[in-house]
Amino acid sequence: AQTVTQSQPEMSVQEAETVTLSCTYDTSESDYYLFWYKQPPSRQMILVIRQEAYKQQNATENRFSVNFQKAAKSFSLKISDSQLGDAAMYFCAYRSAFASGTYKYIFGTGTRLKVLA
Protein backbone atom coordinates (compact mmCIF):
# COMPACT_ATOMS: atom_id res chain seq x y z
CA ALA A 1 0.00 0.00 0.00
CA GLN A 2 1.17 3.50 -0.75
CA THR A 3 1.92 5.97 2.00
CA VAL A 4 2.71 9.68 2.10
CA THR A 5 4.73 11.25 4.90
CA GLN A 6 5.08 14.91 5.78
CA SER A 7 7.52 15.22 8.66
CA GLN A 8 7.13 18.96 9.29
CA PRO A 9 3.90 19.67 11.21
CA GLU A 10 4.57 23.41 11.08
CA MET A 11 6.88 25.80 9.26
CA SER A 12 7.35 29.56 9.40
CA VAL A 13 8.72 31.91 6.77
CA GLN A 14 9.30 35.61 6.62
CA GLU A 15 7.31 37.48 3.99
CA ALA A 16 9.24 37.63 0.67
CA GLU A 17 11.54 34.80 1.73
CA THR A 18 11.69 31.22 0.39
CA VAL A 19 10.51 28.10 2.20
CA THR A 20 10.63 24.41 1.34
CA LEU A 21 8.08 21.88 2.52
CA SER A 22 9.10 18.22 2.58
CA CYS A 23 7.21 15.14 1.46
CA THR A 24 8.28 11.53 1.08
CA TYR A 25 6.21 8.66 -0.19
CA ASP A 26 6.39 4.93 -0.48
CA THR A 27 5.17 2.94 -3.47
CA SER A 28 6.09 -0.06 -5.57
CA GLU A 29 4.50 1.46 -8.65
CA SER A 30 6.60 3.00 -11.39
CA ASP A 31 4.03 5.46 -12.71
CA TYR A 32 1.99 7.80 -10.58
CA TYR A 33 1.09 11.42 -9.96
CA LEU A 34 2.06 13.64 -7.08
CA PHE A 35 0.23 16.75 -5.96
CA TRP A 36 0.54 19.60 -3.52
CA TYR A 37 -2.74 20.96 -2.23
CA LYS A 38 -3.27 24.12 -0.18
CA GLN A 39 -6.03 24.39 2.43
CA PRO A 40 -6.49 27.94 3.79
CA PRO A 41 -8.27 28.26 7.14
CA SER A 42 -11.96 27.39 6.79
CA ARG A 43 -11.69 27.21 3.04
CA GLN A 44 -11.62 24.42 0.51
CA MET A 45 -8.52 22.66 -0.72
CA ILE A 46 -7.08 23.85 -3.99
CA LEU A 47 -4.36 22.40 -6.16
CA VAL A 48 -1.01 24.15 -6.03
CA ILE A 49 1.09 22.03 -8.33
CA ARG A 50 1.18 18.59 -9.96
CA GLN A 51 4.01 16.27 -11.06
CA GLU A 52 3.87 13.23 -13.31
CA ALA A 53 6.33 10.56 -12.20
CA TYR A 54 7.44 9.75 -15.75
CA LYS A 55 8.60 13.33 -16.26
CA GLN A 56 12.09 14.10 -15.06
CA GLN A 57 11.60 17.83 -15.29
CA ASN A 58 10.40 19.43 -12.08
CA ALA A 59 7.04 21.18 -12.29
CA THR A 60 6.82 24.94 -11.78
CA GLU A 61 3.82 27.21 -11.31
CA ASN A 62 4.78 30.84 -10.85
CA ARG A 63 6.27 31.12 -7.33
CA PHE A 64 5.77 27.42 -6.63
CA SER A 65 8.16 24.70 -7.76
CA VAL A 66 8.90 21.14 -6.78
CA ASN A 67 12.03 19.08 -6.32
CA PHE A 68 11.04 15.60 -7.45
CA GLN A 69 13.57 12.88 -6.64
CA LYS A 70 12.03 9.63 -7.89
CA ALA A 71 14.75 7.30 -6.66
CA ALA A 72 14.62 8.83 -3.21
CA LYS A 73 10.79 9.00 -3.32
CA SER A 74 10.92 12.61 -2.32
CA PHE A 75 8.67 15.45 -3.49
CA SER A 76 9.35 18.80 -1.85
CA LEU A 77 7.55 22.09 -2.50
CA LYS A 78 9.44 25.36 -2.70
CA ILE A 79 7.58 28.62 -2.29
CA SER A 80 9.52 31.67 -3.40
CA ASP A 81 8.77 35.28 -2.47
CA SER A 82 6.33 34.13 0.22
CA GLN A 83 3.17 36.18 0.63
CA LEU A 84 0.76 36.50 3.52
CA GLY A 85 -1.85 34.71 1.42
CA ASP A 86 0.35 31.62 1.30
CA ALA A 87 -0.42 30.89 4.95
CA ALA A 88 -2.35 27.63 4.98
CA MET A 89 -2.13 23.89 5.51
CA TYR A 90 -0.26 22.20 2.70
CA PHE A 91 -0.91 18.57 1.84
CA CYS A 92 1.16 16.29 -0.32
CA ALA A 93 -0.85 13.66 -2.19
CA TYR A 94 -0.20 10.56 -4.30
CA ARG A 95 -2.34 8.92 -6.96
CA SER A 96 -1.69 5.84 -9.04
CA ALA A 97 -1.49 6.21 -12.81
CA PHE A 98 -2.21 2.61 -13.73
CA ALA A 99 -5.53 1.74 -15.33
CA SER A 100 -5.81 -1.24 -13.02
CA GLY A 101 -4.74 0.70 -9.99
CA THR A 102 -6.80 2.54 -7.48
CA TYR A 103 -7.59 6.11 -8.32
CA LYS A 104 -7.89 7.32 -4.79
CA TYR A 105 -5.72 10.20 -3.66
CA ILE A 106 -3.56 9.40 -0.65
CA PHE A 107 -2.69 12.37 1.52
CA GLY A 108 -0.01 13.15 4.04
CA THR A 109 -0.76 14.67 7.43
CA GLY A 110 -0.01 18.18 6.27
CA THR A 111 2.33 21.05 7.09
CA ARG A 112 0.98 24.27 8.54
CA LEU A 113 2.75 27.22 6.96
CA LYS A 114 2.86 30.51 8.80
CA VAL A 115 3.98 33.64 6.96
CA LEU A 116 5.41 36.36 9.15
CA ALA A 117 5.02 40.01 8.16
Next chain:
Amino acid sequence: DTGVSQDPRHKITKRGQNVTFRCDPISEHNRLYWYRQTLGQGPEFLTYFQNEAQLEKSRLLSDRFSAERPKGSFSTLEIQRTEQGDSAMYLCASSLGPENWNTEAFFGQGTRLTVV
Protein backbone atom coordinates in the same frame (compact mmCIF):
# COMPACT_ATOMS: atom_id res chain seq x y z
CA ASP B 1 -20.73 25.67 -12.77
CA THR B 2 -19.04 27.03 -9.67
CA GLY B 3 -17.34 23.91 -8.40
CA VAL B 4 -18.06 21.10 -5.97
CA SER B 5 -20.95 21.88 -3.67
CA GLN B 6 -21.66 20.23 -0.32
CA ASP B 7 -24.72 20.50 1.86
CA PRO B 8 -25.08 21.14 4.71
CA ARG B 9 -21.95 23.03 5.69
CA HIS B 10 -22.44 22.25 9.35
CA LYS B 11 -24.40 19.54 11.14
CA ILE B 12 -24.83 19.01 14.86
CA THR B 13 -26.52 15.78 15.84
CA LYS B 14 -27.11 13.73 18.93
CA ARG B 15 -25.31 10.45 19.35
CA GLY B 16 -27.31 7.61 17.85
CA GLN B 17 -29.04 9.70 15.20
CA ASN B 18 -28.65 9.19 11.47
CA VAL B 19 -27.26 11.93 9.24
CA THR B 20 -27.04 12.34 5.50
CA PHE B 21 -24.77 14.65 3.53
CA ARG B 22 -25.05 15.63 -0.08
CA CYS B 23 -22.36 16.40 -2.65
CA ASP B 24 -22.87 17.91 -6.10
CA PRO B 25 -19.75 17.45 -8.21
CA ILE B 26 -18.61 19.53 -11.13
CA SER B 27 -21.05 18.55 -13.84
CA GLU B 28 -18.73 16.88 -16.34
CA HIS B 29 -16.75 14.97 -13.70
CA ASN B 30 -17.44 11.27 -13.61
CA ARG B 31 -15.35 10.49 -10.54
CA LEU B 32 -16.53 11.42 -7.08
CA TYR B 33 -14.69 10.91 -3.80
CA TRP B 34 -15.56 11.11 -0.13
CA TYR B 35 -12.91 11.85 2.48
CA ARG B 36 -12.96 12.45 6.20
CA GLN B 37 -10.66 14.95 7.87
CA THR B 38 -10.12 15.41 11.58
CA LEU B 39 -8.41 18.41 13.12
CA GLY B 40 -4.73 18.61 12.26
CA GLN B 41 -4.82 15.57 10.01
CA GLY B 42 -4.83 14.96 6.30
CA PRO B 43 -7.91 13.78 4.43
CA GLU B 44 -8.63 10.08 4.97
CA PHE B 45 -10.13 8.21 2.04
CA LEU B 46 -13.62 6.78 2.54
CA THR B 47 -14.93 5.77 -0.88
CA TYR B 48 -15.09 6.73 -4.53
CA PHE B 49 -17.41 6.38 -7.50
CA GLN B 50 -16.95 6.28 -11.20
CA ASN B 51 -20.28 7.39 -12.57
CA GLU B 52 -22.83 5.47 -10.47
CA ALA B 53 -20.52 2.56 -9.62
CA GLN B 54 -18.87 2.53 -6.21
CA LEU B 55 -15.42 1.23 -7.12
CA GLU B 56 -13.63 1.29 -3.81
CA LYS B 57 -14.50 1.55 -0.16
CA SER B 58 -12.02 1.97 2.66
CA ARG B 59 -11.57 -1.06 4.87
CA LEU B 60 -11.64 1.33 7.78
CA LEU B 61 -15.17 2.34 6.91
CA SER B 62 -17.71 1.05 9.36
CA ASP B 63 -20.89 -0.66 8.18
CA ARG B 64 -22.69 2.36 9.59
CA PHE B 65 -21.44 4.37 6.62
CA SER B 66 -23.05 4.11 3.23
CA ALA B 67 -22.71 6.17 0.09
CA GLU B 68 -24.70 6.33 -3.10
CA ARG B 69 -24.44 8.11 -6.39
CA PRO B 70 -27.68 7.48 -8.27
CA LYS B 71 -27.50 8.23 -11.98
CA GLY B 72 -23.88 9.23 -11.63
CA SER B 73 -24.67 12.79 -10.64
CA PHE B 74 -24.89 13.94 -7.02
CA SER B 75 -23.85 11.67 -4.16
CA THR B 76 -25.05 11.15 -0.61
CA LEU B 77 -23.13 9.89 2.38
CA GLU B 78 -25.19 8.50 5.24
CA ILE B 79 -23.94 7.72 8.71
CA GLN B 80 -26.25 5.62 10.83
CA ARG B 81 -26.24 5.55 14.64
CA THR B 82 -23.68 8.31 14.89
CA GLU B 83 -20.94 8.13 17.50
CA GLN B 84 -18.79 10.90 18.94
CA GLY B 85 -15.85 9.53 17.01
CA ASP B 86 -17.65 10.37 13.79
CA SER B 87 -17.18 14.08 14.49
CA ALA B 88 -15.06 15.37 11.63
CA MET B 89 -15.08 17.33 8.40
CA TYR B 90 -16.47 15.28 5.52
CA LEU B 91 -14.99 16.32 2.20
CA CYS B 92 -16.27 15.57 -1.26
CA ALA B 93 -14.14 15.84 -4.36
CA SER B 94 -14.63 15.20 -8.05
CA SER B 95 -12.38 14.66 -11.04
CA LEU B 96 -12.36 13.68 -14.67
CA GLY B 97 -11.45 10.14 -15.59
CA PRO B 98 -10.45 7.55 -16.58
CA GLU B 99 -9.08 9.00 -19.81
CA ASN B 100 -7.85 12.14 -18.07
CA TRP B 101 -5.40 10.36 -15.88
CA ASN B 102 -3.38 13.31 -14.71
CA THR B 103 -6.25 15.47 -13.63
CA GLU B 104 -6.47 16.74 -10.10
CA ALA B 105 -9.37 16.34 -7.72
CA PHE B 106 -11.48 19.42 -7.02
CA PHE B 107 -12.73 19.66 -3.47
CA GLY B 108 -15.84 21.08 -1.91
CA GLN B 109 -15.85 23.14 1.26
CA GLY B 110 -16.87 20.16 3.34
CA THR B 111 -19.56 19.33 5.86
CA ARG B 112 -18.50 19.67 9.47
CA LEU B 113 -20.22 17.08 11.63
CA THR B 114 -20.38 17.42 15.40
CA VAL B 115 -21.86 14.54 17.37
CA VAL B 116 -22.91 15.50 20.91
